[in-house]
Amino acid sequence: MFSYRHAFHAGSHADVLKHLTLIATLRHLMQKPTPLTMVDTHAGAGLYRLDGDYAQTSGEAAGGILRLAGLRQPAGANTLNDALADYLEVIDAFNTEGKDWRIYPGSPFVIHHMMNQAERSSVRDRLKLFELHPTDSKTLEANIAQLEAGRQITVTVQDGFEGLKTLLPPPPALGGSRRALVLMDPSYEIKTDYAKVQAAMQDALRRFPTGVYLVWYPIIARPEAHDLPRRLKTMATQAERPWLHATLSVGAPEADGSEEHGSPERRGLTSSGMFVINPPHSLKPVLEAALPQLLKTLGMGSGKGWQVEAQRS
Template sequence: MFSYRHAFHAGNHADVFKHVALVAILRHLTQKETALWVIDTHAGAGLYRLDGDHAGTSGEAGHGIFKLAETLGTHDTIDGQPLAPAIADYLEHVRAFNRKGEMRVYPGSPFLAQRLLRTETRDKLKLFELHPSDSKALAGHVAQLDAGRQVTMDRADGFEALKALLPPPSRRALVLMDPSYEIKSDYGKVVAALKDSLHRFATGTYAVWYPIIPRPEAHDLPRRLKTLANQAHKPWLNASLAIGQDDQPPTPGEVHRPGLLASGLFVINPPHTLKPALQEALPQLLHVLGRGRGKGQVLEAGG
């Protein structure tokens, strides 16, 4: 049950896509003066070494953050076009965790979120992680922030813990759900948790990351989320990025081919700025990270 470690996948194409969107969402939600709660149900370790054993073994960051950073270099254009603001904003926050010119540390969702939260409005960050090793690492990383009561974490099932937090006192929250989906029941738990959350707090913003893989549960999840949002009469946005299958043979010394080729993000009650932000960012991400057969991007909205 506890075999999944995000450290092997940190900074891959799915992280880049998810975190570009996350930063764009938070950039909008923090414009309003009322306090914002950010709840991450599956926070992972929070910070990851890209030059460590885990990331080095998988090499997935090479198809993600490394490729994006190397393609841009000191330039601010992609394919002759100005860099999408959402990508530029994301890169600025990632680089803030690294020395100039280096890319050794990758911030997960908790640390990207914390950088965007405000102290004067008493924004809060609530983190949950059940994996014993990752929760221990997360606790240590959170302690280094010295953020006081702004950031709290618990070793707990985020799906269950969410129930006690909704609605938040300020009536404003972003809930991020991105379990590993290592076990099939995670797909059903996402839908059940969202249904319960919308009942408790209908106006919250909910972002669900999901893998696009040849598994029936994965194929059905976006459809089930659309049905749930439509039944609740809530607006939604669904975006996906597929980097495609690389036709080139492995380079000497390459350990293995990255297994995940595509992922999606489903957002209920998305900020009105998210769709135009992704309309600019997705084609540029695809241009840089796409590599072969099956690459593509989808952006659809409803409600």
């Protein structure tokens, strides 16, 4: 169960969709000056080298974040969607030593970056990270230690599905308000992860129905993958909670003979989705504006497309 390493996939088109959605959600939630408890149930190593062996082996960043690097240039700045520009600025903040992007922040560092911005740094937000992989958890602990964030961030070597139960409902802030955001993006390397996601979301909604829950999942030829969003829709509807479902498919590149030589860009995941329970009302129009521009850059061929659907309670 520990064969999966996110370092192979860091900066892929799936990461782009996940983090674009995460940042847009947090931007809205952080407009309110009350603390947030944020939980990443499968935190990974936290930071990734795009010029390292793992990323170079898979080549997935080349079909994801690195294709977006050109959008930072002045020629495209005036037409760049606000949410996409925001996302690229976050990535840029981790690559201050040169023009080329060599570092990709995982979700823990994306969240901390937003917690640590000037307009938010005085708010006592909390970030809870879970990672079970023996190597990635050690790397995560070392990376987080460099932030010197103290008790603001905690790393627990535990199954995030189980660990989440101890954090909901979140402790009340001054004035009694309770707010929480949970990101759940397991590897899905074993098919039981799909059932675990469903069970964890069911339990989370029972414990804290007003939390904001983000679930990433791969769109692959497996019945469990296609059933998951449908089951989450049913669950949210029965709980009378609003939901949003966004998908991004970059498509399959046209065959040109290089596939037989093992070109990394011709293997692996081509589609993924984000399911959000209790999404901010602003999220749907934000994604509807950003995803077409994203697809224009990342789309590779037949089957490419995007979709955003939502239902209010």
